[in-house]
Amino acid sequence: MKTLAEYQQLVEAEIKKQFFDKKTQPKELFEPIEYILEEGGKRLRPALCVLACHLFSEQIAQAVKPAVALETFHNFTLLHDDIMDKADMRRGRATVHKKWNENTAILSGDAMVILAYQLLEEIDSKYLSQVLKIFNQTSLDVCIGQQYDMNFELRPLGTQTEAVSESEYLYMISKKTSVLIAASLQIGAILGGAKASDAQNLYDFGENLGIAFQLQDDLLDVYGNEAEFGKKIGGDILANKKTFLLIKAYELLHSKEQLNEIIYFLPQSEKEKQYKILKVTEIYNSLEIKELTEQKILFFYHKALQALDTIEIEEFKKKILKDFAMNLLNRKK
Amino acid sequence: MKTLAEYQQLVEAEIKKQFFDKKTQPKELFEPIEYILEEGGKRLRPALCVLACHLFSEQIAQAVKPAVALETFHNFTLLHDDIMDKADMRRGRATVHKKWNENTAILSGDAMVILAYQLLEEIDSKYLSQVLKIFNQTSLDVCIGQQYDMNFELRPLGTQTEAVSESEYLYMISKKTSVLIAASLQIGAILGGAKASDAQNLYDFGENLGIAFQLQDDLLDVYGNEAEFGKKIGGDILANKKTFLLIKAYELLHSKEQLNEIIYFLPQSEKEKQYKILKVTEIYNSLEIKELTEQKILFFYHKALQALDTIEIEEFKKKILKDFAMNLLNRKK
Numbered sequence: 001m002k003t004l005a006e007y008q009q010l011v012e013a014e015i016k017k018q019f020f021d022k023k024t025q026p027k028e029l030f031e032p033i034e035y036i037l038e039e040g041g042k043r044l045r046p047a048l049c050v051l052a053c054h055l056f057s058e059q060i061a062q063a064v065k066p067a068v069a070l071e072t073f074h075n076f077t078l079l080h081d082d083i084m085d086k087a088d089m090r091r092g093r094a095t096v097h098k099k100w101n102e103n104t105a106i107l108s109g110d111a112m113v114i115l116a117y118q119l120l121e122e123i124d125s126k127y128l129s130q131v132l133k134i135f136n137q138t139s140l141d142v143c144i145g146q147q148y149d150m151n152f153e154l155r156p157l158g159t160q161t162e163a164v165s166e167s168e169y170l171y172m173i174s175k176k177t178s179v180l181i182a183a184s185l186q187i188g189a190i191l192g193g194a195k196a197s198d199a200q201n202l203y204d205f206g207e208n209l210g211i212a213f214q215l216q217d218d219l220l221d222v223y224g225n226e227a228e229f230g231k232k233i234g235g236d237i238l239a240n241k242k243t244f245l246l247i248k249a250y251e252l253l254h255s256k257e258q259l260n261e262i263i264y265f266l267p268q269s270e271k272e273k274q275y276k277i278l279k280v281t282e283i284y285n286s287l288e289i290k291e292l293t294e295q296k297i298l299f300f301y302h303k304a305l306q307a308l309d310t311i312e313i314e315e316f317k318k319k320i321l322k323d324f325a326m327n328l329l330n331r332k333k
Numbered sequence: 334m335k336t337l338a339e340y341q342q343l344v345e346a347e348i349k350k351q352f353f354d355k356k357t358q359p360k361e362l363f364e365p366i367e368y369i370l371e372e373g374g375k376r377l378r379p380a381l382c383v384l385a386c387h388l389f390s391e392q393i394a395q396a397v398k399p400a401v402a403l404e405t406f407h408n409f410t411l412l413h414d415d416i417m418d419k420a421d422m423r424r425g426r427a428t429v430h431k432k433w434n435e436n437t438a439i440l441s442g443d444a445m446v447i448l449a450y451q452l453l454e455e456i457d458s459k460y461l462s463q464v465l466k467i468f469n470q471t472s473l474d475v476c477i478g479q480q481y482d483m484n485f486e487l488r489p490l491g492t493q494t495e496a497v498s499e500s501e502y503l504y505m506i507s508k509k510t511s512v513l514i515a516a517s518l519q520i521g522a523i524l525g526g527a528k529a530s531d532a533q534n535l536y537d538f539g540e541n542l543g544i545a546f547q548l549q550d551d552l553l554d555v556y557g558n559e560a561e562f563g564k565k566i567g568g569d570i571l572a573n574k575k576t577f578l579l580i581k582a583y584e585l586l587h588s589k590e591q592l593n594e595i596i597y598f599l600p601q602s603e604k605e606k607q608y609k610i611l612k613v614t615e616i617y618n619s620l621e622i623k624e625l626t627e628q629k630i631l632f633f634y635h636k637a638l639q640a641l642d643t644i645e646i647e648e649f650k651k652k653i654l655k656d657f658a659m660n661l662l663n664r665k666k
Contacts, residue, residue: 109443
């Protein structure tokens with residue numbers, strides 16, 4: 001086995017080969033694709049795909065292109081989500097639709113989906129149909145998750161009948177975030193020749209870990225350390241984003257007036273923004289939302305570990321995934 | 334063999350089963366997909382796919398889902414192109430981004446691409462990889478064609494150095510329009526067990542016919558009969574669209590002033606619009622653009638028939654495709 005960083009390097013080299021060295025024409029279509037892929041991010045999904053293959057086989061080269069397919073699809077979703085969310089910045093740089101324009105962002109995104117599927121073409125015919133099915137279902141799930149996320153943002157805050165429930169929220173983040181992590185592990189396992197139950201258990205490990213990961217993200221926005229977190233604390237609060245914390249607070253409050261008052265207050269100055277963040281955090285503190293969220297994270301973390309335990313691989317291999325899971329949940333950013 | 338209308342009915346029934354009867358959630362994602370697919374159009378691509386399969390095999394059921402995949406992909410391109418072109422109407426109804434909004438149109442389109450790939454899942458494993466490769470390459474080509482189309486519209490009209498050339502235009506319409514018709518035939522043939530050279534010749538038949546079809550479209554916009562054409566004559570002229578006719582006129586004119594004057598004139602009233610259409614048509618007439626375009630259409634029509642001739646199938650089967658090609662080129666709308 002290798003370290004996660006080593007799998008990431010394998011993936012990075014393939015991304016370079018597939019996208020950065022080619023300079024395909026017309027440049028208006030392909031430059032934005034190179035742009036969004038070159039910044040990088042953690043390459044979590046493809047690294048996990050290659051790692052999962054390595055759990056069952058020494059032939060890991062066959063998993064590298066499909067791994068890059070998963071990363072390409074992931075970056076496509078970021079590209080199109082940024083248009084839909086009207087986001088100006090991504091990883092410290094202008095988003096594609098800001099740097100170019102919306103049409104470019106739409107069409108380059110479309111091309112990325114197809115390029116992702118092209119990276120699946122060379123999969124051994126005995127696995128191709130199976131992998132294609134998982135890739136399709138997962139990709140559709142991500143679209144469904146994004147649609148629910150947009151639907152939720154349009155629903156009124158804090159009314160008893162229409163408020164987004166905890167279970168609805170967990171369903172949404174599972175689709176939008178977790179399934180692609182889960183599928184990355186499952187596809188890697190299949191390519192490594194894992195039996196179906198092991199591949200499915202790796203999927204379950206990834207799905208539960210992904211949910212824990214997203215809840216951690218919600219938590220860090222409020223309770224993270226700004227220097228370590230790398231972005232401003234309280235961004236979700238200022239955007240009235242329906243995070244796990246806000247949904248839980250509405251659920252627990254007997255009288256919602258106090259929270260409604262501060263949520264519907266639109267701060268203008270930096271001072272007013274700090275005030276809003278402080279007040280919402282105070283309400284969260286009074287309801288012990290931090291502890292509740294941490295408990296929920298642990299719940300999914302343990303479900304992930306349970307799924308991992310049932311996989312029939314050597315203990316030292318399980319330990320790699322356990323360490324990975326632990327690092328993910330102890331992360332400060 | 335069946336009539337084209339009968340293949341269309343087979344396809345229509347499968348579209349109903351796959352999309353209209355399912356009512357998949359969330360409705361915000363799936364209703365726009367149903368909306369764009371229900372209006373219909375000619376179902377040309379999927380009908381040709383099933384027909385091509387039938388040329389080589391009696392087992393045509395296996396081609397129906399892949400045929401619907403091609404139609405789904407085609408309608409996805411219409412959906413996203415309408416956003417990019419800021420088109421308000423499509424086939425007499427509001428476009429998806431007008432009836433709903435842009436985010437819905439982007440995300441529903443994305444889901445359609447994936448649904449198209451899902452319809453390929455059940456292809457026999459001995460053909461799957463081959464069909465997937467053609468589907469991928471064709472889909473990417475369509476994106477490339479759309480990008481060139483957008484690029485061309487941004488280039489200045491009628492300057493000697495930057496004008497879009499005839500060969501550039503033919504390349505663009507081949508990618509944007511023809512390759513999907515070509516691939517529909519090729520994929521059908523492969524699923525019917527055709528040998529590679531026959532499948533390739535059917536592709537060539539479709540590609541050349543598709544170019545002729547698009548040139549015919551350009552011609553009908555100016556020289557069609559409004560009652561038969563079903564839409565206003567001169568729409569491309571009013572939009573200054575770089576059609577084959579306009580590109581050819583610029584190429585042939587020694588002095589471009591007369592054409593530039595009328596092209597850069599922006600008509601306000603209905604009367605001024607009619608004046609502009611009349612004046613541009615007069616220039617086309619003086620250059621015999623109609624005849625030149627008809628010659629070009631015939632050139633590609635004959636190339637299509639040549640490709641058809643080399644296919645090793647019975648004459649009565651070839652006749653079906655010949656009749657189809659002739660009907661397509663004698664169409665008035």
